[in-house]
Amino acid sequence: xxxxISDECIQxxxxxxxxxxxxxxxxxxxxxxxxxKCIDCGTCASVxxxxxxxxx
Numbered sequence: 001x002x003x004x005i006s007d008e009c010i011q012x013x014x015x016x017x018x019x020x021x022x023x024x025x026x027x028x029x030x031x032x033x034x035x036x037k038c039i040d041c042g043t044c045a046s047v048x049x050x051x052x053x054x055x056x
Contacts, residue, residue: 001056002035003044009052015044 005015009030016024016031023037024044033044033053044053 001040002038003033003040003042003053004035004056005031005033005044005052006054007052008050010050012049014047014049015053018043018047 005024007030011026011030013026013031016026020041020043021037021039023034023039024031025034026032030052035056040055045051
């Protein structure tokens with residue numbers, strides 16, 4: 001089950017920098033996670049200051 005970034009995202013970029021498989025990229029109003037690349041490691045959630053990434 002891939003992670004998904006909620007609307008709580010403040011576009012700080014912390015998650016993108018830490019993703020070990022480069023599954024996160026900047027979207028229009030928030031960062032987005034490519035579910036095909038996501039390995040469900042939770043690193044994005046652990047570095048997010050607002051808790052935007054969560055398991056789908």
